[in-house]
Amino acid sequence: MTPKAEQPDKEAGTPKSEDQNWLQRLSKSNDFVHKHTSIKEEKPFWLSYYRTLISSDILHQDVLPFLQENLSLQELKSIIPVQEIIFTKDPKEIIQNLMRGFLALQRHEQDKECLLINIANSKFRDVSVAMMESSAIGPQVGFIEELDTNLNLIRKRLPVPELLVIEMKVGELSKTNVAVIYMDGIADPENVNTVVQRINDVQYDHIQDSAYLSSMIEDNTNSLFPQSISTERVDRVAAGLTEGKIIIAVDGSPNLVLVPVTLVESFIAMEDYSYSWIIGNFFRLIRFGAMFISGLASPLYVAIMTYHYELIPAPLLETLVGSRVNVPFPPFLEALMLEIMIEMVKEAGIRLPFKIGQSLGVVGGIVIGQAVVEAGLTSNVLLILVGLGTLASYTAPVYKFSNTVRFFKFPVIILSQWFGLLGVFLGFQFTAIHLIRLTSLGRPYLSMYPIRSTSFQDLWFRLPFSKQKENPTTLRPQKKRKSTGNRENPEPANDFYE
Amino acid sequence: MQMNKRHQVSPYLVFFIVYSSQVGVGILGFQRTIAAKAGYDAWIGVILAGCLVQLFIWIMFKLLEKADGDIVDVHSKVFGNIIGNFFSFIIMIYYWLASLSVLLGFIEIIQVWMFPTLPSWILCSIILVLVYYCVSGGFRAVVGISFLSFIYPQIILIVLYIFPLKAAHFSNLLPIMNHSFLDMLDAVKSSMYTLAGTETLLMFYPFLRDPKSSKKFAHLAVLFTTLLYTLSSIVSFTYYSERQLKEIIWPELTLIKIIRLSYLERFEYLYISMYLIIVTALIALLLWCSTRGLKRIFKKKQKNYLIILSLISVVISQLINEQWKEALDKYVTQMNLWIFYGYIPILLIILTILRRRKQNG
Numbered sequence: 001m002t003p004k005a006e007q008p009d010k011e012a013g014t015p016k017s018e019d020q021n022w023l024q025r026l027s028k029s030n031d032f033v034h035k036h037t038s039i040k041e042e043k044p045f046w047l048s049y050y051r052t053l054i055s056s057d058i059l060h061q062d063v064l065p066f067l068q069e070n071l072s073l074q075e076l077k078s079i080i081p082v083q084e085i086i087f088t089k090d091p092k093e094i095i096q097n098l099m100r101g102f103l104a105l106q107r108h109e110q111d112k113e114c115l116l117i118n119i120a121n122s123k124f125r126d127v128s129v130a131m132m133e134s135s136a137i138g139p140q141v142g143f144i145e146e147l148d149t150n151l152n153l154i155r156k157r158l159p160v161p162e163l164l165v166i167e168m169k170v171g172e173l174s175k176t177n178v179a180v181i182y183m184d185g186i187a188d189p190e191n192v193n194t195v196v197q198r199i200n201d202v203q204y205d206h207i208q209d210s211a212y213l214s215s216m217i218e219d220n221t222n223s224l225f226p227q228s229i230s231t232e233r234v235d236r237v238a239a240g241l242t243e244g245k246i247i248i249a250v251d252g253s254p255n256l257v258l259v260p261v262t263l264v265e266s267f268i269a270m271e272d273y274s275y276s277w278i279i280g281n282f283f284r285l286i287r288f289g290a291m292f293i294s295g296l297a298s299p300l301y302v303a304i305m306t307y308h309y310e311l312i313p314a315p316l317l318e319t320l321v322g323s324r325v326n327v328p329f330p331p332f333l334e335a336l337m338l339e340i341m342i343e344m345v346k347e348a349g350i351r352l353p354f355k356i357g358q359s360l361g362v363v364g365g366i367v368i369g370q371a372v373v374e375a376g377l378t379s380n381v382l383l384i385l386v387g388l389g390t391l392a393s394y395t396a397p398v399y400k401f402s403n404t405v406r407f408f409k410f411p412v413i414i415l416s417q418w419f420g421l422l423g424v425f426l427g428f429q430f431t432a433i434h435l436i437r438l439t440s441l442g443r444p445y446l447s448m449y450p451i452r453s454t455s456f457q458d459l460w461f462r463l464p465f466s467k468q469k470e471n472p473t474t475l476r477p478q479k480k481r482k483s484t485g486n487r488e489n490p491e492p493a494n495d496f497y498e
Numbered sequence: 499m500q501m502n503k504r505h506q507v508s509p510y511l512v513f514f515i516v517y518s519s520q521v522g523v524g525i526l527g528f529q530r531t532i533a534a535k536a537g538y539d540a541w542i543g544v545i546l547a548g549c550l551v552q553l554f555i556w557i558m559f560k561l562l563e564k565a566d567g568d569i570v571d572v573h574s575k576v577f578g579n580i581i582g583n584f585f586s587f588i589i590m591i592y593y594w595l596a597s598l599s600v601l602l603g604f605i606e607i608i609q610v611w612m613f614p615t616l617p618s619w620i621l622c623s624i625i626l627v628l629v630y631y632c633v634s635g636g637f638r639a640v641v642g643i644s645f646l647s648f649i650y651p652q653i654i655l656i657v658l659y660i661f662p663l664k665a666a667h668f669s670n671l672l673p674i675m676n677h678s679f680l681d682m683l684d685a686v687k688s689s690m691y692t693l694a695g696t697e698t699l700l701m702f703y704p705f706l707r708d709p710k711s712s713k714k715f716a717h718l719a720v721l722f723t724t725l726l727y728t729l730s731s732i733v734s735f736t737y738y739s740e741r742q743l744k745e746i747i748w749p750e751l752t753l754i755k756i757i758r759l760s761y762l763e764r765f766e767y768l769y770i771s772m773y774l775i776i777v778t779a780l781i782a783l784l785l786w787c788s789t790r791g792l793k794r795i796f797k798k799k800q801k802n803y804l805i806i807l808s809l810i811s812v813v814i815s816q817l818i819n820e821q822w823k824e825a826l827d828k829y830v831t832q833m834n835l836w837i838f839y840g841y842i843p844i845l846l847i848i849l850t851i852l853r854r855r856k857q858n859g
Contacts, residue, residue, distance in 0.1 A: 307612075310764045419624075421771040422612065429628055429643075429775050436642035437635040448649070449642045450508060 022091045023048065023109070026098065037067050046106040053101035055121035058082070063103065063117060073107065073115045084118035099175075122146065127153065130232045132399050138274040142232040147177050147251035154181065154247075157238040162186070168199055170213065170250075174206035177251035178213065186244045188476040191441055195246050195259065210250040214257040217248075219439045224407060225263065226400045227440040230255040235270050244477030246441075260440035262447035262474060264459050267291070269397035277464045284462065290392035294405045297389040298335045299416040299424050301382055305331035307420035324379035332417040334378050338386045339409065341368055346390070443474050506707040507641050509715055516555075516696055516719035518644035518779045523603035524692030525727065526773075529734040529749040536685035537740060538670055539677045541731045543685025544693075548724025550686070551693050554838060555716050558696070561846045562703040564853065569700040570794045576848055583795045589700070590791035592833050596694070597784035598811050599830045601625065602823055604777045605815060611751065611770055622815035625778060626808040632782040633789065633804055637705050640779075640786045647779035655769070656726070659733050662753045666736035690839075691831040692727060695780070696720065697838045701787035 026032045031052045037045040045067050049059075066080050077085050086102075088094060089112045094104055101120025106113070127149065130142030143150045155163060166180040178199060182192050198217040207213055214228045215221060231237060232254050237247055240258045248257040267287045272280035304311055305320070312320060327334055345364040352360055369387075372378050389409065396402035408431070415423035438445040447455050454472045457463050469484045471477040507515075532540040565572040569589060573582030605621050632639050699716065706712045734749045746752050757765040789803040818826070 308764070308767045311762060311767055313758070313760065313763050316761060419616075420612065421767055422608065422774060425771045425774045426624065426628065429778055430631070432646050432775075433628065433632045433635065433639060433643055436639050436646070437631075446642070449645050450511065451645075 022095050022098075026095065037064075044107060046109050048098070048104045048106075049119070050098060050101065053099075053121060054103060054119045055101075055123075058119040059103065063119060067105075073105065073113060076105070077115060080117060082117050082119065086116040087113070088116060089113055122148075124149065133231060133233050133236075133269075133397060135269065135271040135274075138271050139233075139235045141234050143234065143237075143249075143254045143256055145252050145254050147179060147249055150249050150254075150256065151179060151181070153234045154237060154241070157234060158183075158241060163241070166192075166196060168196070170199060170202050170204075171207045172203070172205050174208070176207040178207070179249045181241065181247040181249060183241050183244065186242065186471070186477050186479045187246055188244060188478060191244075191246055191260065191443075191476070194441055195248065199248070207250060208252065210248060210253040210255045210257045213248060213250055214259075217259075219442065220437075223434070223438055224404045225435070225438060225445070226266070226398070226404065227259075227261065227438065227445060229258040229261045229265060229398055230400060231258065231398070232256070233270055239270070239273075242482075243471050244475040244479070260443040260475060261445075262440070262443075262455075262459065263435060263445055264447045264455070266396060266398040266401035268459075268462075271397075272462055277462050280462050287395050287397070290395040291405055294389045294392035295408045295412065296424065297385040297392075298339060298382070298409055299412040299427070300421075301385050302331045302335050302413055303416040303420045303424055306417060320379075320381055323381045326376035327379055328376070329378075331382075332413070334382055335386070335413055336410075338372070338378050338382060339413070341372075342386055342390050343406070443476070447474065501704045503707070505637060506705050507638070509706065509708050509712040511641050511645065511715075512706060512712040513715040513719045513722075514645040514648050515641055515702065515783065516699070516716050517723055518647050518776070519695035519698045519783050520693055520720070520723045521726075521776055522600045522692075522695070522780045523607065523773075523777065524694075525730060526607065526750045527748045528689065528692040528727070529731050530743055530746060531688040531691075532685045532731065533735070533740070533743050534684070534688070535681040536677050537681075538735050539675060539682065540685040540689075541671075541728050541735065542675070543682050544689045544728045544731055545724060546682070547686045547689035547693050548720060548727070550690075550839070551696055551720050551724070552717055554842070555696055555699070555713075555720060557843055557846055558699050558703075559709070559713055559716070561842065561849060562700065563709065564846075564849050568702075568704050568791075568794070570791060572845065572849065576845065576852065586791055586795050589697075589837065590788045590795070592830070592837060593698070593701075593784050593788035593791070594807050594811075595826065595830050595833070597781045597788065598814065599826050600777060600780055600784070601811060602815060602818065602826070604773065606823070607748065607751070607770060607773075611766060617816065619812050619816040622812045623808075625774070625781065626811060628778050629782045629785055630804060630808060632778065633786045634801065637702065637786065640782050643779045643782055647776045650772075650775055655772075656729075658754060658757065658765070658769075659729065661757045662733055662737045665756070666733070668736050670736050670739075671732070687835070689727070690835060691827070693720075693723065694831070694834045694838075695784075697834070697842075698783055698787045700842075701790055 023034065026048070027034060029050075031050055032048070033051050034046065034048040037047060062081050066076060071079075073087060077087055084102075086093070086097065094114055094116065097116045097118075098104055101118070101122075102116045103119050105115040105117060124146040125144055127141055127144055129140045133142070134140070141153065143153065151165060160183075162184045164182055164184045168178045168180070169175050170178045180192065180195055180199065195217070199213065202213065202216050204212070204216065210230055214226075214230060218227045220227065228248075229236075237256050237258065241247060245258050245260070248259065250257075267284060269283070269287075272284055274280075275283070305324070309317060309321075324331075324334070329337070345360070345368065349357060349360055349364075369383065373380050373383055390406070393402045393406045396405060412424060412427035415427045417423070419426060435446040436449060444450065447459055452473045454470045455474075457468045457470060459472065462468075466484060466488055468482060470481055471479060473480075529540075532543055536543055561572060562568070565575055570583070570586045573586045576582065577585065601622060602618075604625075605618050608621060609616060609618070632643050696716075703709065730750060734743065734753065737753060738746065738749060743749060751766050751769065754766045754769050755764065757763075762768075785804060785807060788807065789800045792798075792803040793800040
């Protein structure tokens with residue numbers, strides 16, 4: 001099937017660059033197809049495509065039937081029922097589009113004119129429930145690995161022309177499609193420019209996930225704290241857009257990136273908005289508390305049991321000391337060992353195939369939980385604290401952030417072994433300074449400083465919808481006020497409804 | 499001098515800067531020194547000292563407004579570059595000595611109360627590493643840490659006064675004003691060390707976005723700290739007898755010891771550890787002022803001065819003995835009084851006269 005008639009081509013015009021002789025260049029690959037439609041010379045159409053990229057259904061149903069008659073390429077362009085058809089001579093464009101799953105149609109092999117028809121196979125998994133950021137109630141839909149579907153999901157939620165998309169290609173080899181999405185008239189143009197500028201500056205061979213890109217454009221790449229939120233929830237993205245955030249979507253990644261963000265946003269679950277504002281705030285408060293427990297429970301244990309057992313009143317101290325009478329290790333080693341053990345269980349849990357996962361529960365729960373205490377390797381109290389800390393770390397609605405919190409306690413455990421309570425506060429202070437210095441797209445990351453009134457409308461607390469009147473000032477939105485005009489609670493018509 | 503607007507801070511943040519510049523280790527032990535002569539009347543001395551600081555703030559704002567810059571600008575305008583820089587240099591040395599005095603005071607407390615065997619240089623270097631990280635983040639980070647040092651510990655620490663107040667004898671305070679005027683003056687003088695710190699305004703003035711509206715926040719901050727110190731001294735006076743007060747070095751810390759909750763005792767460990775936040779904020783502010791001044795005088799990178807000053811501080815912290823430490827505190831107090839309450843008002847007068855002459859001639 002591979003044509004032998006390439007010699008005339010070479011004679012006709014010696015190619016100036018490799019691009020011009022695209023047919024020869026692409027034929028090197030075995031999945032490249034180049035064939036003639038008919039035996040008869042009168043109806044000569046040459047087809048070329050990558051067998052692995054196209055959908056044969058579209059080829060057979062929508063393209064081949066029209067090739068039976070002797071028509072010109074221009075005529076074909078107007079009758080073939082495919083949306084994207086390009087008529088071109090440019091070899092560069094031909095190669096580019098063939099790589100995207102187009103079909104190249106020629107009258108003669110030597111012809112430079114070529115009709116490119118999009119018959120790409122764009123089958124991906126269906127839109128499904130968000131896996132990592134699940135919620136009990138509220139919308140469940142999550143993004144998938146295909147950019148266009150993701151854009152479709154966003155556009156469905158925000159059907160306004162103000163929603164703008166800037167498309168770019170990143171990666172020397174992967175040529176990944178990247179879309180920067182923002183609301184015109186709300187998002188700060190300076191932020192948009194910064195994002196586009198930084199993405200344009202990225203130089204790397206391949207972009208496999210939005211996390212590659214987000215960590216390349218972050219302000220401080222050496223920080224433990226993610227300066228962007230990556231989410232697979234459509235509602236979080238849509239809500240962020242209306243506030244003036246900028247979304248970065250990467251083809252092939254189900255996680256979209258929100259910038260700029262603040263620290264506290266990592267504690268906001270979209271579920272908070274599905275409940276009454278009081279209950280939503282209660283859960284948010286619990287998540288704040290959980291972060292402190294997760295980061296400080298075992299360091300405080302180490303500090304107190306090593307240096308400051310005077311802090312604990314005698315009756316409580318008896319319980320604490322009694323539980324570790326048989327433990328031969330110092331509290332530091334005991335805590336470090338158990339923490340690393342739990343991290344291993346978690347790590348193994350992610351890597352294991354789903355079916356083996358069940359047996360891991362047995363190993364983790366019974367062997368490590370019960371047996372370790374009975375063997376006298378750790379104390380009961382520490383086991384409870386470490387378990388509590390691990391549980392607490394998983395309450396963070398943004399998965400990346402829960403990793404930060406879990407990593408955070410290791411340096412603090414070491415500091416607390418060294419300086420006791422002072423060490424815990426050293427770690428605390430160091431983190432505070434770090435957070436103050438941190439910025440996300442040049443905007444302050446710690447939402448506490450400088451303090452803004454809008455952070456009490458929908459950040460630290462979530463007020464009822466009728467009271468959320470302004471977009472967050474830290475984003476410097478062009479549209480300062482939300483279009484809030486919600487009904488307040490009805491006033492009683494008479495005094496006490498009497 | 500015109501600053502980039504990005505580096506400037508909002509007016510209300512001045513409250514937190516001034517607050518954190520004033521609150522240091524002094525509050526833990528000043529009750530003893532002020533009561534040395536004035537006895538239970540010393541709390542009136544604290545209020546008087548507060549009024550003096552308010553006046554000083556007013557003078558500083560006047561001075562800096564006239565020069566539209568920091569103290570280095572003022573000096574070079576009044577005395578020319580060479581002599582002016584020499585005077586500025588002395589003030590920068592004062593800032594550094596003040597930071598050293600706070601640092602050594604805190605290290606002493608840690609060694610006495612928590613870790614008697616921990617070498618000074620380790621503590622000193624670890625605190626200075628924190629401070630270096632903060633100061634290298636620029637003025638914005640320094641202000642941020644002042645802000646957090648107010649939000650986190652202070653709110654908790656004020657609540658703690660409830661516990662000793664349960665055992666208070668308010669009759670201790672009576673009769674009021676039974677000490678001589680000179681005794682009272684001594685109490686004012688001793689309070690000045692604790693209330694010192696507002697002089698950092700001389701360096702960070704150009705960083706205020708709106709100096710006019712910042713004024714009231716500075717005054718408010720001084721009012722707040724004055725009230726805090728008055729409250730603290732009253733709590734101590736009503737809790738201790740006059741003789742106890744003479745014996746106890748850190749009355750505030752000893753007070754905390756009586757707190758007893760069902761799950762927590764010996765609160766002073768937590769208190770001292772928490773004080774790290776306040777102390778690093780203060781040291782960061784003072785070292786920022788000092789190094790920024792040196793940068794402006796000698797036109798070299800601020801980083802170099804910060805490293806050099808920190809290294810000298812670490813060496814001194816290890817070598818210094820009790821006598822020298824007391825001498826340092828004394829000199830810092832003296833310098834504070836003479837430079838800022840004697841020299842700065844004179845500087846204002848000189849500058850005003852110079853301006854008048856320029857306008858007339």
